[in-house]
Amino acid sequence: MADKLRVGLIGLGEIAYKSTGRVLQRTEKVEMIVGTDPVAGVAASYEAEYDIPCSTSLEDVLTHADVDAVIISTPHHLHAPLGIQAAEAGKHVIVEKPMATTLGDADALIAACKRAGVLCSSKECGVRYQPATMKAKALIEQGAVGNVMATQVFGAANKPASYWTGGYSGRVQTTWRKSKVESGGGILIMNYIYDIDRLRYITGLEVARVFAEYDTYKTPVEVEDFIALTLRYTNGAVGMFMAGSCAPGAANSGVRGTRAAGNRIFGTHGQIVFEDNQLLVYTENTVDGLTPGAWTELGFPLSSGDDPYVTYFDRFAEAVFEGRDPDAPGEEGRRNLDVFLAAYDSGQTHAPVFLPRQSA
Ligand SMILES: NC(=O)c1ccc[n+]([C@@H]2O[C@H](COP(=O)([O-])OP(=O)(O)OC[C@H]3O[C@@H](n4cnc5c(N)ncnc54)[C@H](O)[C@@H]3O)[C@@H](O)[C@H]2O)c1
Numbered sequence: 001m002a003d004k005l006r007v008g009l010i011g012l013g014e015i016a017y018k019s020t021g022r023v024l025q026r027t028e029k030v031e032m033i034v035g036t037d038p039v040a041g042v043a044a045s046y047e048a049e050y051d052i053p054c055s056t057s058l059e060d061v062l063t064h065a066d067v068d069a070v071i072i073s074t075p076h077h078l079h080a081p082l083g084i085q086a087a088e089a090g091k092h093v094i095v096e097k098p099m100a101t102t103l104g105d106a107d108a109l110i111a112a113c114k115r116a117g118v119l120c121s122s123k124e125c126g127v128r129y130q131p132a133t134m135k136a137k138a139l140i141e142q143g144a145v146g147n148v149m150a151t152q153v154f155g156a157a158n159k160p161a162s163y164w165t166g167g168y169s170g171r172v173q174t175t176w177r178k179s180k181v182e183s184g185g186g187i188l189i190m191n192y193i194y195d196i197d198r199l200r201y202i203t204g205l206e207v208a209r210v211f212a213e214y215d216t217y218k219t220p221v222e223v224e225d226f227i228a229l230t231l232r233y234t235n236g237a238v239g240m241f242m243a244g245s246c247a248p249g250a251a252n253s254g255v256r257g258t259r260a261a262g263n264r265i266f267g268t269h270g271q272i273v274f275e276d277n278q279l280l281v282y283t284e285n286t287v288d289g290l291t292p293g294a295w296t297e298l299g300f301p302l303s304s305g306d307d308p309y310v311t312y313f314d315r316f317a318e319a320v321f322e323g324r325d326p327d328a329p330g331e332e333g334r335r336n337l338d339v340f341l342a343a344y345d346s347g348q349t350h351a352p353v354f355l356p357r358q359s360a
Contacts, residue, residue: 002068004031005317008061008091010082011074012037012046012054013174014167015096020071021050023309029317036061042172058082062089068320069119072096075176076184080105083120084112092320094313097124097193099333101184103341103359106334113330119319121326122333124193126312128201132279132300133308136265136272137202144283144290145267148203151231151239152264153195156247157187164221178221186216186223187245189340195241195263197328197336202272203265205233206335211352212343218246229343241343 007024009016012035024032035054037043047054061067062085069092072082080100083093093113099122100106113120127133139145162170164178176182183190200206214227225246231239244250263274270283279298283290290296319326335356342353 002031002066004029005068005092005313005320006031006033006066007069007071007094008033008064008067009035009046009054010037010058010061010070010072010086011078011096012042013073013172014169016071016073017046017049017171018169019309020073021046024313026310027313027317029314029321033066034061034064039172058085062086062091067091069094069316071123075174075182076189077101077105077176077182080109083109087112087116087118087120090116090118092119092316093330094121094123094316095333097122097333098184098189098337098340099330100337101181103334103338103357106330106337107359110330110334119316119326120330121316121328122330122336123309123312124197124336125201125328125332126309127194127198128328129308129311129315130198130300132274132298133198133202135279135298135300136274139272139281139283139287139290140202140204140265140267142287143285144270144281144287145265145272146269146285148205148233148235148237148265148267150237150266151199151203151233152266153192153199153239153241153243154262155192155195155242156244156250157191158247158250159219159245164219178223180222183223185340185344186214186219186221186225186227187243188214188224188227188229188241188343189337190223191245192241192243193336193340196339197332198263199239199265200332200335203233203237205235205237207231207239207339207342207355208234209352209354210339210342210346212347213350214343214347224347227343227347229346231339 043054070086072095079095209232212229214224219225226244229241265272273280281296316326346353
């Protein structure tokens with residue numbers, strides 16, 4: 001193997017163009033060498049921008065002898081089938097979030113990667129390398145909040161009509177974001193899978209029970225445009241998510257777009273609040289860098305949002321080179337998916353769903 005992990009990109013749409021390509025240019029241990037997209041114009045413009053050969057043929061990536069790993073950035077329902085094909089071709093697999101649209105697909109992808117002896121990871125876990133996320137995890141481990149009692153995630157956007165057929169950039173015209181089968185769901189699975197991964201990672205807790213209510217209020221799509229869910233964690237803590245994509249007054253684009261957005265963790269001896277570029281921490285305890293009985297503001301450059309993914313890709317490459325599991329193997333993506341698919345099922349049955357679940 002070369003001294004860098006050589007990747008092939010599968011799916012060259014919005015995220016591959018505006019983010020992943022740029023991030024990979026900044027990694028130390030990863031190099032993109034080839035790409036594919038079924039839309040000829042999309043492949044051609046990616047090739048022009050990034051100066052790597054891109055074609056409409058998946059085989060050009062999967063049979064490419066120099067490709068060590070693939071990054072799959074396609075509509076959600078294709079992540080697992082394409083990942084399985086890549087694994088069977090001997091390529092390590094990174095899938096964009098969410099890992100899949102069904103637990104069966106997630107399990108099949110994990111199993112295919114194990115059979116083939118290749119690594120697998122779901123990209124939402126890149127939030128684990130955000131400085132604020134790492135700091136919050138360390139503070140909880142140092143006892144800053146005591147035992148976690150509750151978590152809160154709130155966010156709202158006002159996505160324009162054009163989003164549903166072209167994302168934020170309009171680079172590719174598609175309908176998959178509107179389709180329940182192809183996307184798996186709306187605002188929750190599309191934008192908040194980062195938040196459930198962050199909370200699970202920071203607190204070390206798993207979700208044991210989910211109850212949700214959601215609907216499609218004003219967007220002409222099959223997926224939800226507002227959702228509320230409650231969680232019960234394994235330690236007994238409770239959690240809530242409230243998220244919408246059609247909130248008047250919220251920003252036109254961007255996931256959150258409200259000042260009150262963010263993640264919040266309540267413990268028996270303190271609180272941690274993620275707010276814009278700051279981590280706000282209150283503790284009753286004595287912890288290095290914090291003032292007991294007061295709020296401490298810790299500044300983080302969250303706006304340089306791509307940096308965690310530079311680390312994510314480099315760490316994945318290190319795992320390949322060292323022959324170990326990635327920091328966040330596919331099972332982590334599966335756990336995130338389990339929570340949100342449970343929410344969607346709960347919203348249909350109006351009953352709580354207990355986790356973890358097995359695929360059918
Ligand atoms: N757009 C964002 O801001 C953003 C941010 C983070 C993650 N993501 C994730 O990235 C993934 C892609 O989203 P996007 O916004 O880039 O969508 P997109 O529709 O802009 O791009 C998807 C691309 O996949 C291609 N494609 C379809 N079938 C394919 C196949 N069989 N083989 C190869 N390519 C195929 C399409 O032609 C399209 O160019 C999704 O999982 C999404 O959740 C997107």
